[in-house]
Each structure stands twice: as C-alpha cells, then as structure tokens.
Amino acid sequence: MEELKGKIAVVTGAASGIGLASTEAMIAAGAKVVLVDRDERALASVCERLGDLAIPLVVDLLDPEQCAALLEGILAKVEHLDIFHANAGTYIGGDLVDANLDAIDRMLNLNVNVVIKNVRTVAPHMIGRGTGDIIVTSSVAGHSVIPWEPVYSPSKWAMTSFVQAMRRQLLKSGVRVGSVSPGPVISALLADWPEENLRKAKEAGALIEPKEVADAIIFMLTRPRNVTIRDVVVLPSAFDI
Numbered sequence: 603m604e605e606l607k608g609k610i611a612v613v614t615g616a617a618s619g620i621g622l623a624s625t626e627a628m629i630a631a632g633a634k635v636v637l638v639d640r641d642e643r644a645l646a647s648v649c650e651r652l653g654d655l656a657i658p659l660v661v662d663l664l665d666p667e668q669c670a671a672l673l674e675g676i677l678a679k680v681e682h683l684d685i686f687h688a689n690a691g692t693y694i695g696g697d698l699v700d701a702n703l704d705a706i707d708r709m710l711n712l713n714v715n716v717v718i719k720n721v722r723t724v725a726p727h728m729i730g731r732g733t734g735d736i737i738v739t740s741s742v743a744g745h746s747v748i749p750w751e752p753v754y755s756p757s758k759w760a761m762t763s764f765v766q767a768m769r770r771q772l773l774k775s776g777v778r779v780g781s782v783s784p785g786p787v788i789s790a791l792l793a794d795w796p797e798e799n800l801r802k803a804k805e806a807g808a809l810i811e812p813k814e815v816a817d818a819i820i821f822m823l824t825r826p827r828n829v830t831i832r833d834v835v836v837l838p839s840a841f842d843i
C-alpha cells in the first residue's frame with residue numbers, strides 16, 4: 603500500500619482539484635508532500651485536514667520573485683525532493699476575439715512559462731541526486747484540437763512537447779519525466795467553461811473525478827525505475843474527442 607513511503611513530493615496548485623487529489627493520493631501512498639498554492643486559506647484548511655505529511659507553502663507562481671525562489675522555499679521545509687508535480691494551471695475558453703488580453707497573458711504564463719521555469723529550477727536538484735520524478739499536468743487539449751479552446755489548447759500542446767523534450771534531455775540522469783492528460787475533470791477550473799458545454803458534458807456523463815487522474819499519477823510514479831510512462835490520457839468514456 604505505502605509504495606511512496608519515505609518519498610518527498612511537491613505539488614503545485616495543490617489546494618484544489620487535481621493537485622489536491624494528487625496530494626491526497628501521494629500521502630495515502632506514504633509520501634510527505636509540500637503543497638504549493640497561492641490560496642493561503644484553502645492551503646491552511648487542506649493541510650490541517652491532511653495532517654503531518656502535508657506541508658503548506660504559499661507561493662504565487664505568477665509573481666516572478668516568488669516563482670524564482672520556489673526551490674529555496676521547498677528546501678526550507680524539507681531536506682530534498684523526489685517528486686515534482688507541476689500542476690497549477692488555469693483555463694480560458696470560448697471565442698478568441700472575446701478573450702481578455704490580460705487573461706490570455708496570465709494563462710500562457712502559468713500554463714507554460716511557469717511550468718518550464720519550475721522544472722528548470724528543480725531539475726538540477728534531482729540530477730544532482732541521480733533520481734527523481736517530474737510529472738506535468740497537461741490535458742487532452744494538448745493532444746486534440748478543440749475549437750472552443752484556441753488559447754488553452756496551445757498551452758497544453760506546449761506541455762506535451764516540453765515533456766517529451768525533457769524526458770529525452772534527462773534520460774541518462776535518473777530523472778523520469780512524464781505527463782498526465784485528463785479530459786474534463788470536475789473542479790473549480792470548469793467554472794470558466796462555456797455554460798452550454800458544461801451542461802452538455804454533465805448531461806452526457808462526460809466528466810471525471812480528480813481522483814481518477816490522481817490514480818494515473820500514482821501508477822506512473824510506482825513503476826519500476828527502468829520504466830517511464832511518458833503520458834497518460836485519462837478520459838471520461840463518454841467524452842466525444
């Protein structure tokens with residue numbers, strides 16, 4: 603049961619949705635987890651509920667200084683890092699011409715630039731230890747062209763290609779790199795879905811729980827070290843893509 607016992611993980615965007623489910627699953631598997639999120643109140647209440655293996659670290663990843671200091675903040679709380687789940691992300695959908703320019707910038711920054719910078723920050727630590735696991739939350743939108751997601755979808759395509767490049771760059775270092783690509787997951791993020799699409803998806807049963815994604819992550823992390831799962835796509839069976 604406790605396949606991650608003794609491991610130390612960091613999950614970004616851990617106070618809600620997929621990041622929270624990933625954190626809960628890793629703790630259930632015996633890992634200690636540093637939960638990174640900008641939502642201080644949510645983080646505090648989640649960590650109180652999860653107990654000693656959950657360590658909060660309040661960081662706004664869109665703040666360049668806080669983002670740059672991420673590893674320093676982590677190593678002030680734990681002695682090293684075995685697993686990094688780059689999960690924090692946001693969403694905008696709908697017609698491109700209606701999209702708010704600041705929202706576009708924030709989304710591309712968080713979904714793409716921050717993940718790349720976070721991995722650049724933590725990778726040398728893992729390379730130095732000769733072992734580690736990096737998992738990025740991508741999306742089925744990073745594998746399919748979704749017309750109502752003209753900005754979100756490219757941000758996740760970027761992650762799909764980033765993960766493949768990094769997997770090969772770190773091939774000989776002992777650090778595994780993979781991604782998990784969910785279809786629509788019931789979380790706060792879907793509040794930004796166009797109302798019509800959300801209604802249709804709910805009616806069609808085309809939504810899954812965050813736990814399904816977390817189970818895929820645990821599967822990836824618990825393979826023998828000579829096996830890397832490059833990407834797991836987790837879809838509601840009724841999802842029409």
Ligand code: NAD
Pocket residue numbers: 614615616617618619620621638639640641661662663664665689690691692693712739740741742783784785786787788789790791792
């Ligand atoms: P969510 O909104 O439930 O959780 C996102 C978390 O990230 C929140 O706790 C939020 O406070 C945190 N966060 C946001 N901006 C931050 C910042 N600047 N700094 C630090 N923390 C920040 O969303 P979710 O559905 O769990 O999404 C998590 C990831 O999963 C995202 O990368 C998203 O693109 C991806 N994803 C979601 C779905 C879905 O349908 N929900 C599907 C595929 C992929």
